[in-house]
Each structure stands twice: as C-alpha cells, then as structure tokens.
C-alpha cells in the first residue's frame with residue numbers, strides 16, 4: 001500500500017453494492033473539490049466489508065465510471081479493498097481483546113428490539129452479553145465496551161458537534177454474527193492506517209463520527225482526523241436519493257448521451273454548489289470552493305497538522 005507523503009489526505013470510499021449514482025457524485029465533488037482547494041490528495045478505498053452485498057461487477061463499474069468522469073485518485077487505484085484487510089483487522093481486534101474490551105454477543109436484532117423496545121429511532125444495544133465476556137468458540141458478533149463519554153468535534157461545515165455513542169448506539173459492533181467486519185470498525189482502522197486526516201462525507205454519516213472518533217482514541221490514534229459532513233442530494237419531492245431508491249446510475253446518463261461534465265453539473269446543482277445544471281468539468285471542481293468552508297475549524301486543523309510528524 002502506498003500512502004502519500006502529503007499533509008492533507010482525504011478519501012472517496014464507495015461500497016461496491018451498486019452502481020455510482022448522483023448521490024455518490026455529490027460526495028465525489030466535495031471530496032475532489034476540497035482536496036484541490038486544500039492542496040491535498042484523494043485516496044480511493046473500496047468498502048466491501050459486507051461480503052454478502054458486494055459484487056465484483058459493481059467494483060469494476062465504479063472504477064470505470066470514475067475514469068469516465070475524469071476523477072483521478074492519488075496513487076494506487078484503489079488504495080485498498082476492505083475484503084483484503086482481514087489480517088489487519090484481526091490484529092487490531094486482538095489488541096482490543098487483550099485489553100479486555102471485547103465480548104461476544106449472541107443477540108439477534110429482533111431480540112434487542114424486543115428487550116429495548118427499539119421501535120423508532122436508532123437501536124441502542126443494551127449490553128446484554130457484556131458479562132459473558134469474549135468467547136471465541138461461540139458463534140456470534142463481537143462488541144466493544146464503550147465508556148459513557150461525550151465526544152466533541154468541530155465539523156468543518158456544521159460547526160461544533162457533541163455526541164455520546166454509549167448512549168446513542170451502545171457497545172459498538174466490530175464484527176457481525178456472519179463474520180463481516182462492520183463499517184465503523186473497518187473505516188476507523190483504514191482511515192488511520194492510510195493517513196486520512198480530512199474525512200469528507202454526507203450528513204447521513206454524522207452520527208457515525210462520534211463513534212469513529214471514540215474508537216480511534218481507544219485504538220491510540222494520536223492525531224484526530226477532521227470531519228466535514230455535506231448536504232445530501234434530494235429528489236424534487238425532498239427524499240434522499242439512495243442506492244435503495246430507484247436512483248439512476250451514472251452509466252445510465254452516459255448511455256443516454258450525456259457527457260461527464262453534464263452529469264457533474266447536474267449533481268453539483270442538486271446541492272446548490274452550482275447555479276444550474278450547466279456542464280462542469282472535473283478539472284474545475286476547485287472553483288466551487290473558493291473560500292475556506294469554516295476558517296475557524298481550518299485554523300484548528302492547521303494546528304493539529306503541525307503536531308503530526
């Protein structure tokens with residue numbers, strides 16, 4: 001794995017569970033545009049931790065679509081696939097096990113809902129299996145003891161944030177009952193290992209950030225990454241466009257004869273970065289971010305960077 005020797009490193013990290021759509025493109029526009037604005041680099045990471053949902057044809061399509069769009073990641077392409085990182089995740093897990101922070105959880109989602117009344121909002125795990133400890137011979141998920149502490153960070157766009165993962169989601173799942181590494185675990189290990197220090201992603205992942213900060217601190221990451229959560233694309237009815245929706249793939253636009261600049265312009269216009277759907281070249285993304293998004297937060301992060309060897 002080649003990690004860039006550069007101060008600012010961000011990443012585009014799609015999961016190959018479907019084709020790239022306008023929602024991904026909005027994220028890509030923020031990631032590449034801000035990386036250029038900051039003089040940083042973009043890594044491409046394929047987040048195929050959920051083996052049941054990922055397919056090689058989606059991975060190939062993502063790489064092809066990015067190439068067509070003119071969005072060039074730095075260095076190795078991709079920097080990693082999470083499916084190839086099993087040995088590293090085991091190593092990190094073992095370090096947590098040695099500190100007595102991990103336990104086996106045999107609860108199904110249904111059981112957790114039944115006990116906690118789950119219902120609306122996010123499911124909070126109630127610590128039911130905590131006292132039974134780590135039982136490697138037992139089939140089940142693996143959870144991390146989370147102290148009830150508050151995580152504060154300054155989002156580069158949204159300003160000060162306060163979260164308490166222990167109260168919001170309870171003990172974090174590191175590996176699920178089907179032996180898939182979870183998003184929260186894999187992403188935290190990877191962002192650290194790959195030197196990612198600016199994480200730019202959609203607002204739908206805002207609640208994950210406190211969890212990833214708490215986990216990174218627990219793992220001993222000395223320098224925190226800075227985070228920016230951007231608005232999500234909405235359809236005219238105001239619904240979030242997601243893979244589960246009938247979102248149109250980038251490749252469908254291409255098949256209809258649209259150019260890469262047409263599609264980039266369309267995505268940027270959807271989140272108000274571009275006055276209307278006029279073509280936008282991949283080489284012009286920097287122009288969308290003429291000023292620091294939040295000078296106060298950027299100043300704070302410059303300070304953090306100085307402390308990083």
Ligand code: GLU
Pocket residue numbers: 013014015047187200201205
């Ligand atoms: N793999 C995630 C997704 O495709 C992105 C995760 C992240 O940016 O932290 O939604």
Ligand code: ZN
Pocket residue numbers: 104105106107127128129130
């Ligand atoms: Zn349990």
